[in-house]
Amino acid sequence: MAARERKIAQAWLDSPTSGKIELTHDWRARHTPPLVLAGIDAPRFETLTKVPDYVYGCDSAYFANKKGEIFFFLRVDRYPQLAAPGVSVFLAGDFNGWQSAVGNDEWRLKPATLAGDAVLLLSAKAEKFFGSPPMRFKFVTGDHQWQDVPAHAPNAVRDDTGNVNYIVDPGRTGQHLYQFTLIEPVDLSAGWTVTWQGGEGVPLRPGDYFYQLESKIALGALARGGESVFRLFAPRARRVELCVCERLSHQATPHRYQLVKREDHVWEVTLTQNLHGWYYWYQVDGPKDSLGLFDPEKRILDPYALATVDRSGPGIVLDRAQIAVADRSFKTPAWQDLVVAEAHVRDLVALAPIKLRAEERLGFSGLKQWVESPEFYLHNLGVNCVELQPIQEADNRSREEYQWGYMTANYFAPASAFALEPEKASGIREFQELVAAFHRRGIAVILDVVYNHVGEPPHLLFVDKLYYFDVGADGALSNWSGCGNDIRAQSAMALRLIIDSCAHLIETFGIDGFRFDLADLVGLEALKEIEVAMKRIKPDVILIAEPWSFKGHIGGALRDTGWASWNDGYRNFVRDFVRGGASREGYEYFLKGSPWHYAKWPAQTINYVESHDDRTWIDVITENADNNGHSPTANDRRRTHLMAAILFSSIGIPMVSAGQDFLRSKHGVNNTYLRGDLNALDYRRIYRFPASHAYFADWIAFRLSETGKLLRLFSRPADSYFRFIFAPDSTATATIFNADRSLGPQRLLFAVNPTLGDAFIPVGTELAGLRWKQLADHERFFPAGPVRHAEPVETDLFIPALGCGLWVEEGAIS
Numbered sequence: 005m006a007a008r009e010r011k012i013a014q015a016w017l018d019s020p021t022s023g024k025i026e027l028t029h030d031w032r033a034r035h036t037p038p039l040v041l042a043g044i045d046a047p048r049f050e051t052l053t054k055v056p057d058y059v060y061g062c063d064s065a066y067f068a069n070k071k072g073e074i075f076f077f078l079r080v081d082r083y084p085q086l087a088a089p090g091v092s093v094f095l096a097g098d099f100n101g102w103q104s105a106v107g108n109d110e111w112r113l114k115p116a117t118l119a120g121d122a123v124l125l126l127s128a129k130a131e132k133f134f135g136s137p138p139m140r141f142k143f144v145t146g147d148h149q150w151q152d153v154p155a156h157a158p159n160a161v162r163d164d165t166g167n168v169n170y171i172v173d174p175g176r177t178g179q180h181l182y183q184f185t186l187i188e189p190v191d192l193s194a195g196w197t198v199t200w201q202g203g204e205g206v207p208l209r210p211g212d213y214f215y216q217l218e219s220k221i222a223l224g225a226l227a228r229g230g231e232s233v234f235r236l237f238a239p240r241a242r243r244v245e246l247c248v249c250e251r252l253s254h255q256a257t258p259h260r261y262q263l264v265k266r267e268d269h270v271w272e273v274t275l276t277q278n279l280h281g282w283y284y285w286y287q288v289d290g291p292k293d294s295l296g297l298f299d300p301e302k303r304i305l306d307p308y309a310l311a312t313v314d315r316s317g318p319g320i321v322l323d324r325a326q327i328a329v330a331d332r333s334f335k336t337p338a339w340q341d342l343v344v345a346e347a348h349v350r351d352l353v354a355l356a357p358i359k360l361r362a363e364e365r366l367g368f369s370g371l372k373q374w375v376e377s378p379e380f381y382l383h384n385l386g387v388n389c390v391e392l393q394p395i396q397e398a399d400n401r402s403r404e405e406y407q408w409g410y411m412t413a414n415y416f417a418p419a420s421a422f423a424l425e426p427e428k429a430s431g432i433r434e435f436q437e438l439v440a441a442f443h444r445r446g447i448a449v450i451l452d453v454v455y456n457h458v459g460e461p462p463h464l465l466f467v468d469k470l471y472y473f474d475v476g477a478d479g480a481l482s483n484w485s486g487c488g489n490d491i492r493a494q495s496a497m498a499l500r501l502i503i504d505s506c507a508h509l510i511e512t513f514g515i516d517g518f519r520f521d522l523a524d525l526v527g528l529e530a531l532k533e534i535e536v537a538m539k540r541i542k543p544d545v546i547l548i549a550e551p552w553s554f555k556g557h558i559g560g561a562l563r564d565t566g567w568a569s570w571n572d573g574y575r576n577f578v579r580d581f582v583r584g585g586a587s588r589e590g591y592e593y594f595l596k597g598s599p600w601h602y603a604k605w606p607a608q609t610i611n612y613v614e615s616h617d618d619r620t621w622i623d624v625i626t627e628n629a630d631n632n633g634h635s636p637t638a639n640d641r642r643r644t645h646l647m648a649a650i651l652f653s654s655i656g657i658p659m660v661s662a663g664q665d666f667l668r669s670k671h672g673v674n675n676t677y678l679r680g681d682l683n684a685l686d687y688r689r690i691y692r693f694p695a696s697h698a699y700f701a702d703w704i705a706f707r708l709s710e711t712g713k714l715l716r717l718f719s720r721p722a723d724s725y726f727r728f729i730f731a732p733d734s735t736a737t738a739t740i741f742n743a744d745r746s747l748g749p750q751r752l753l754f755a756v757n758p759t760l761g762d763a764f765i766p767v768g769t770e771l772a773g774l775r776w777k778q779l780a781d782h783e784r785f786f787p788a789g790p791v792r793h794a795e796p797v798e799t800d801l802f803i804p805a806l807g808c809g810l811w812v813e814e815g816a817i818s
Contacts, residue, residue: 012039013180014477015198016211020189023211024055025198026158026477030179032070037182038201041208046196047186055181058119064159065143065170067178074130074177078113078143078151080122086145087115087124093151095126097141097169099133106144113143134174141170193242195291207293207479209470214239217471218496219268223504224308224416225284227323232279234261236286236306237497238467239269240296243289246273247303248321250282252313252427280326281428283318284309288467294479295470305414305463307501310508311429312417315399316461319417320429330436330514334443336544337388339568339607339657340716343704344450345382346615347662348393349422350406352381354684366403367422368395368434375441381687382447385665385697386704389448389546391519393616395419395435396451396505399459406680408616409452410521411459411487415505432512439514448516450546451509455493455502456525456553457485465489472498484555485522493530502526503537510542517546519570524553528561535566548610563604568657571598571609578613578650579624581735582643582758582806588735592728595739597655599720606717609656613647614664616683619674621647622667631672641667642806645699645782646758649808652703653739653754655717665700666690695783702785711812714741714752721746729767731803736763738801740771753811757803764800772799775814782807 017023031037036052061067061077068074076095080087093113096105105111113124133139140161143151153160153168159176162168190196192210199205217239226233234246244265247258263271285305290298305312309319310327353365356374364370374380382390394409400421409419423431442449458464464472474482474490481489493499509515518538520526526534531549538545551559551569559569574594580586593600594611603609614621622633625647626640633640644667651658661668666689670682690697706712727743730736736757742750753776757763778794779786782804786794795802797811 010037010200010203012198012200012204012206015206015208017190017208017214018211019213021186023184023208025182025184027180027182029175030177031182032179039182039184040199040201041186042197042199042205043194047188047190050185050187052182052184054179055183056119057178060158060178060181061118063154063157064178065141065157066172068130070179072130073127074133074172075118075125075127076113076141077116077118077123077125080115080124083124083151086143086151087122092146093124094144094146095141096144098135098139099141102142103148106146106148130177133172135172136174138171138173141172192240193290195293197293206477207295209295209477210240215471215492215495217269218500219266219270221266221268221270223270224306224310225279225319225321227278227280227321228325230276230278232275232277232282232321233272234263234275234284234306235270235272236263236288236467237270238288238290239471240468241265241271241288241290241298243300244271245287245300246284247287247318248275248279248282248284249318252283252318255283255318278323279321280323282321283313284321285318286467290468295475297465297469299466302466304466305461307414307464307467308416308504309414310416311426311432312397312414312420313427314420315397315401315413315459317463319414320427322429322432327432327512328436330510330512331440331443332510332514332542334448334514334516336448336516336542336546338544338718339546340718341708342389342448342546342607342657343387343652343707344389344391344610344657344659345385345387345662346391346393346452346612346659347382348408348616348683349395350680351683351685352662354680355686356381357687363424367419367424368431368438369424372434372438372441375438375445375447380445381685381690382662383445384701386701386708387660388446388708389450389516390442391450391452391548391659393452394454394521395422396453399461406678406683408677410454410677411457412454413459413461413463415453415455415501416508436513443514448546449514450517450519450548451515452519452521453506453509454521455505456491456520456522457487457489458491459487462489464491471495484525484553486554490525493526499530499533502530503534506534506538507541510538510545516542516544517548519548519550521550522553523549523551523567523569524556524558528558528565531562531567532565539566559602563602563608568608568610569602570615570659571602571611571656573602574598574609574611574654574656575613578647579621581650582646583625584735584759586735588728588730588737591735591737592726595650595654596726597717597720599655603656605720606655607657610659611651611654611656612659612661613651614661615659616661616677617675619672620661620668620670621664622669623672631674632669633667634669634671636667636669639806641693641696642782643758644696646756646806646808648700648703649754649780649782649810650756652707653715653741653810655715658707660700663689665697666693667696699784702780706779706785706810711750711752714747714750729765731757731763731765734759734763736765736803738765738767749813751813753797753813754808755801755803755810756808757805760805762805763803765803767797767799767801769799772797772801776811777814778809778811780808780810782809 289300305317397414418431420426626633
């Protein structure tokens with residue numbers, strides 16, 4: 005091996021006494037490489053042997069032996085669907101034209117056995133697969149279903165378009181992995197390095213077993229009776245110190261106590277005094293290497309602190325017996341009955357037309373008073389659920405600074421910036437009262453929660469960067485969140501932290517459900533466990549995922565879970581459709597509730613066209629220059645009405661963004677996460693666009709009405725439930741709901757024309773011969789009783805340009 009190749013890529017432990025070492029290149033010498041474990045009193049290697057080729061291939065999907073043969077394979081136990089009768093699997097890549105491999109027997113994988121495991125295998129001469137740059141490959145079925153490359157694959161690469169493939173590295177074919185055993189276990193709180201004798205080295209990091217270390221004991225500051233117990237899970241810490249003080253002015257001279265490490269890796273100290281109302285923080289020391297950020301001088305906010313003075317701490321010790329218990333008598337609406345409004349605490353209250361002190365307009369207390377007002381906007385709009393943007397402690401540098409809250413600093417404490425007296429933990433009571441006020445209004449409360457990364461300061465990073473965060477072999481933080489770090493939700497205690505936080509929010513505040521930000525990073529398996537845990541606490545809990553990240557999209561994978569998902573495909577489709585684009589097939593798919601690829605049951609899709617991210621609806625679709633919809637055109641307004649009609653007619657859960665009904669604009673600005681001035685709801689626009697506000701409110705009322713139950717489906721109906729009739733050469737459409745009368749005698753007719761020309765939809769004499777009553781058009785809902793200028797349903801149903809209409813069979817009205 006040349007001198008330049010005498011390098012180690014990474015080294016990790018599979019257990020306290022065994023592990024693996026990965027070299028940067030294959031080692032082809034007859035003797036084993038001269039590797040040693042370095043560190044103070046480092047244990048010696050008891051054994052050092054090459055890892056069998058097959059072991060490397062299990063993760064990389066290939067290996068090459070010293071005879072110049074290469075083996076591509078998939079383990080059947082990991083891909084059982086590929087071993088089903090009639091399924092063919094092919095190897096495709098740069099070496100065979102990708103798609104051209106499908107159906108070619110030369111590239112078909114055959115059933116075989118490797119190391120006692122059933123596999124699908126293709127073997128060949130290795131030289132044709134070796135190239136520079138390295139050749140990419142993937143596996144694909146005979147019906148062109150491409151198999152995803154696992155994120156942990158050591159040879160996974162992402163191209164410029166976001167596709168992830170395997171590569172064949174000629175210098176790393178399985179001959180570069182070694183395994184070892186140690187004469188005694190290593191101490192995780194010490195820093196160890198694997199080196200070439202006399203050469204460079206890499207940190208020895210704990211492997212998968214490390215992330216399963218866990219404890220079941222209660223964590224945080226536990227004040228009860230005449231004592232206070234402090235516990236922190238920190239598996240690699242060398243020392244943990246508790247600092248407490250009775251007054252904020254005493255922070256420079258706190259009482260200091262050393263915690264003792266338990267066998268379950270929890271550090272603990274018990275003080276013989278109930279410290280309710282005192283302030284506290286931790287200081288943690290540990291190994292100094294690229295895999296940690298241990299700093300004995302750093303003040304760390306307890307991850308389990310129930311309240312905090314500000315984003316940096318200190319935390320506030322609270323005796324749970326002195327915290328009011330949430331009233332959980334509110335009946336959360338069934339998922340299919342939900343109409344959701346997404347909103348930010350400050351945006352709702354900042355310009356609320358009621359008398360409030362300036363400090364009350366900053367958070368929970370002022371919003372509670374607005375919710376209780378007879379004129380409360382969301383109540384008058386008619387929604388029965390509010391999805392609040394994050395309310396947990398975030399990275400506001402002052403109470404006055406505006407933030408959306410997506411850089412969370414603590415998962416238990418209500419945001420100190422939203423509280424009147426954060427130093428007294430008033431946010432707990434104030435947020436409890438806010439939730440109760442929403443419930444009295446008949447409005448459920450969902451919280452937007454950010455468990456995929458942490459904000460500033462990143463306290464959890466200083467507890468144990470390696471355990472709680474995704475890092476590379478070099479210790480670099482992964483950043484699929486785009487916010488600087490990604491929490492490793494697969495770690496047992498990181499997952500428990502998430503579950504404990506959600507449980508606390510339900511039990512302490514009466515929360516009805518959660519919307520998980522960038523849920524793709526939390527991961528499918530973790531989301532399944534969270535679902536099980538939450539349903540034990542609240543069987544009717546609402547669980548919504550934002551199913552994407554910069555890493556990928558798991559919307560389809562969530563079909564077999566109890567999670568609903570934000571439907572970005574729906575958003576993009578409707579934006580295009582009302583401007584005369586999109587397709588008939590797309591309209592049918594999304595109006596039915598995205599049934600084939602996204603939602604297994606109707607309420608599994610969250611249908612929306614605007615959220616806090618990016619531009620508002622009106623700024624996206626406006627005909628004005630610079631995407632500034634502040635002064636919308638007549639067509640902008642008509643298209644908004646079409647959107648509302650489509651949104652509230654679509655199967656699934658409709659979600660609006662607060663202010664959407666009065667054509668809220670951010671003057672074309674795309675990202676406003678720091679712009680409280682642009683985000684605050686200007687309620688005067690209701691007076692400027694009263695008909696649009698009323699149109700949304702009337703559609704919501706109709707959807708929640710007895711007749712509207714035909715749009716609020718619990719189970720997936722048969723295809724015969726719908727009938728779609730399109731105008732010739734147009735996307736103008738008439739849709740019959742309950743066409744097969746499977747849900748009773750009532751039927752609805754909804755027609756829409758997104759084009760700039762009038763349309764005639766051939767509904768036929770049979771439908772035209774029925775007794776239809778028009779309920780709404782593109783401008784208004786009609787009052788009860790006789791209606792002037794109601795449009796009859798004729799054989800060729802007339803729908804004007806940018807128009808729509810809603811009818812119910814008059815003879816079937818209950």
